[in-house]
Amino acid sequence: MEQRREKPRDLRRHLIQAAFFALTNGYAQGFATGRIYSGENKSLCVPGLNCYSCPGAYFACPIGSLQAVLNSRNFKVSCYVFGFLMMTGALLGRLVCAFLCPFGLVQDLIYHIPFPRKRKNMPGHSRLRWLRWLFLFVFVLALPSLVRNAAGIGKPWFCEYVCPSGTLLAGIPLVALTPQLQASIGWRFWLKCSILAAVLALSLKYYRPFCKYVCPLGALYGACNPISFYRFRVDQEKCVRCGSCQAACRMDIRVFEHPNSPDCIRCGDCLRACPTHALTSTWQDLQQRTVRDLPDPSAASAEPASALRTAIGFVLAALGLVMLAGFGLLTALTFAGVFLGQADSYTLVGLISLYGSAFMDTVIGYILMKAGALILHGRGRSFFALRAVRMLVPAAALLIITRILAQFNANAFSALAAGILWWSLPIVQLILALSCRAGKKPAEEGSD
Numbered sequence: 001m002e003q004r005r006e007k008p009r010d011l012r013r014h015l016i017q018a019a020f021f022a023l024t025n026g027y028a029q030g031f032a033t034g035r036i037y038s039g040e041n042k043s044l045c046v047p048g049l050n051c052y053s054c055p056g057a058y059f060a061c062p063i064g065s066l067q068a069v070l071n072s073r074n075f076k077v078s079c080y081v082f083g084f085l086m087m088t089g090a091l092l093g094r095l096v097c098a099f100l101c102p103f104g105l106v107q108d109l110i111y112h113i114p115f116p117r118k119r120k121n122m123p124g125h126s127r128l129r130w131l132r133w134l135f136l137f138v139f140v141l142a143l144p145s146l147v148r149n150a151a152g153i154g155k156p157w158f159c160e161y162v163c164p165s166g167t168l169l170a171g172i173p174l175v176a177l178t179p180q181l182q183a184s185i186g187w188r189f190w191l192k193c194s195i196l197a198a199v200l201a202l203s204l205k206y207y208r209p210f211c212k213y214v215c216p217l218g219a220l221y222g223a224c225n226p227i228s229f230y231r232f233r234v235d236q237e238k239c240v241r242c243g244s245c246q247a248a249c250r251m252d253i254r255v256f257e258h259p260n261s262p263d264c265i266r267c268g269d270c271l272r273a274c275p276t277h278a279l280t281s282t283w284q285d286l287q288q289r290t291v292r293d294l295p296d297p298s299a300a301s302a303e304p305a306s307a308l309r310t311a312i313g314f315v316l317a318a319l320g321l322v323m324l325a326g327f328g329l330l331t332a333l334t335f336a337g338v339f340l341g342q343a344d345s346y347t348l349v350g351l352i353s354l355y356g357s358a359f360m361d362t363v364i365g366y367i368l369m370k371a372g373a374l375i376l377h378g379r380g381r382s383f384f385a386l387r388a389v390r391m392l393v394p395a396a397a398l399l400i401i402t403r404i405l406a407q408f409n410a411n412a413f414s415a416l417a418a419g420i421l422w423w424s425l426p427i428v429q430l431i432l433a434l435s436c437r438a439g440k441k442p443a444e445e446g447s448d
Contacts, residue, residue, distance in 0.1 A: 010108075010267060010268075010269070013098060013099060013267060013268075014105060014108060014109070016099050016100075017099060017100065017101070017102065017104065017105035017108075018105060020048075020099070020100050020102075021050075021102040021105065024046050024050055024057065024058055024059055025050065025054055025056035025057050025058070025102070025169075026056060026058065027055065027056045027057065027058055028056065030054075030055030030056050030057075031055045031056055031173065031177070033055075033177070034055060034173075034174060034177030034178040035055070036052070036053055036054070036055055036057065036170075036174075037055075037056070037057060037058055039058070041058060041059060042057075042058070042059065042060055043060065044059050044060065045059060045060050045061065045062040045065050045081065045084050046059045046060070046061070046062070046100070047062070047088045047092070047096040047100050047101075048096055048097070048100045048101030048102060048103075048104070048217070049061055049063065049101055049102070049103050049163070049165040049166075049215070049217055050102060050165075050169070051064065051159075051163070051165060051166040051169045051170040052064050052065075052170075053166065053170035053171075053174065054166075054169040054170040054173070055170070055173050055174060055177065057169075057170075061159075061166075062081060062084060062085055062088075062217065063140060063158060063159070063163075063216055063217050064156060064159050064166075065081045066081050066082075066085070066140060066141075067140060067144045067154075067156035067157070067158065067159060068156060069081055070141065070144040070145045070154065071144035071145070071148070071153060071154025071155060071156060085220055085221075086224075088221065089220060089221045089223070089224030089228060090224055090227065090228055090229065091228060091229050091230070092221070092228060092229070092230050092266075093221055093222070093224045093225040093228035093230055093231070093260075093264075093266060094218060094221045094222050094224075094225055094262075094264060094265045094266055095228075095230050095265075095266040096217075096221055097211055097215075097218055097221065097265040097266070098265040098266050098267040098268075099266075101211075101217075102165070102169065103164070103165035103168070103169075103210065104208065104211060104265075106165075106168065106200075106203075107199075107203045107207075107208045107209070107210060107211065108208070110200055110203040110204055111203055111204070111206075111207050111208070111250075113204060115204045115205055117205070118205060119205060119206055119207075120206065120207050120250055120251070120252040121206065121207075121212070121252050122202070122206050122209060122212075122213070125212070125252070128212070128213045129212055129213060129263065131213045131214060132212075132213060132214055132215055132216060132218060132219040133216075133219050135158060135162065135214055135215075135216045135219075136216035136219045136220065138157075139157045139158040139161070139162060139216070140157070140158050140216045143155075143157040144156060144157055158216065160188065161188065161191065161192070162192070162195060162214070163192070164192065164195050164196035164199045164200075164210060165210075166192075167192040167193060167195070167196040168196055171189060171192060171193075172193070175189070199214075207250040207251070208250070208251070208265075211265065212251065212263065218265075219262070222261075222262030222263060222264075223262055225260045225261065225262055225264060226260040229282060230266065230281060230282055230283060231259070231260050231281070231282050232255070232259035232260055232264070232266075232270075232271070232279060232280070232281055232282075233259060233279070233280050233281070233282070233285065234255070234256055234259050234278055234279055235278045235279075235280070236278075237278075238276045238277065238278035239256050239276065239278035239279075240275075240276055240278075241256055242275065243256075244270075244273045244274060244275055245270035245273055245274055245279060246270075247273065248269040248270050248272070248273035249264075249269060249270050250267070250269065251263050251264060251265060253270075255270045255279065256278070256279075259279065268281075271284075312372075313371075313372045313373070313374075314372065315372070316368045316369070316371045316372035317368070317369050317371075317372025317373060318372070319368050319372075321369060
């Protein structure tokens with residue numbers, strides 16, 4: 001059945017996609033000279049498909065990095081790459097596909113081009129959607145690990161023979177900028193150009209065909225959708241099963257039945273389309289809980305004003321502001337070092353420790369600022385009843401751990417410990433999700 005073409009209601013989402021692409025692919029000198037950036041931070045991954053060989057890329061693609069580890073001479077598993085994928089999946093799921101993937105932006109923009117008889121899915125969608133798992137297990141995991149040359153080195157099969165994002169962002173620009181490459185063009189280049197042309201042509205009529213049927217990264221993140229921090233929830237008491245969410249969903253998901261489907265890219269169209277507001281996200285639930293947790297300002301239980309209370313409030317708020325500002329300054333200086341080509345002083349584990357510490361500084365700074373504000377407003381006692389206070393102990397513990405790791409930048413123990421930190425987040429999240437789902441009682445829900 002023909003689907004009515006939807007108007008582009010997600011301009012903000014496209015602007016976020018474009019801004020993230022510009023931030024991670026801003027090496028202008030690469031586009032001018034045809035040489036890829038080779039700084040130390042090229043060992044770091046970005047969440048979406050962002051080809052390592054793109055002339056402007058500052059970072060690496062997680063799928064390319066995974067194949068590079070698997071096809072090495074001595075087979076080994078990178079805690080960093082696997083942990084990065086698990087951490088991103090545990091935090092965001094396929095939200096990355098909607099907001100942070102540059103090739104997703106390309107398909108979105110092409111789909112907005114007027115074309116007759118637009119449809120959401122290709123014929124045979126129910127079977128084709130399993131192809132992305134085939135690409136993941138065969139082209140990303142099996143072939144790079146098992147097929148090797150005489151020197152014992154494998155190839156990045158998905159990047160070399162399939163990935164249209166790499167062709168668009170890296171292959172074509174490098175060939176156009178480098179005369180030596182133009183003289184050595186072979187059949188693989190034309191094969192990948194044909195795949196890219198097919199994907200772009202299909203994107204005119206069908207919504208995100210590459211994401212639905214091919215992308216191995218989407219398969220990995222989609223498997224994390226049911227347990228990620230960012231999830232959707234259906235209030236069955238409010239839901240009237242009208243189908244408005246499925247009509248708005250360009251991935252064509254029955255959201256009222258499967259709100260955390262592996263196919264969902266978390267664009268948020270279904271949330272806006274629900275007429276009864278039965279669909280919510282964990283972010284919306286968190287906002288509502290935060291508002292509910294705050295005490296009523298009209299209550300007559302305010303603490304009496306005192307010089308000591310005012311001093312404590314100002315000190316806590318100032319300390320929190322310093323920590324938040326320190327995080328922003330630290331990030332700015334680090335990226336300035338990257339842009340100026342001085343990032344070689346940062347090792348991989350050093351950067352992990354750096355941003356881990358900065359993130360914990362932000363969490364603790366926010367909590368301290370909130371404490372100071374409540375104390376200044378005479379509601380200091382209510383601060384200790386806030387759910388956010390529970391984050392202080394683990395945040396402080398992780399802050400101490402990451403700063404200890406920063407003292408062992410090049411140490412093997414430091415690399416192992418950093419890998420354990422990457423892996424611990426999704427494991428803890430899975431345990432929390434299962435315990436909350438299994439242990440929640442009606443009496444507790446009513447008293448929450």
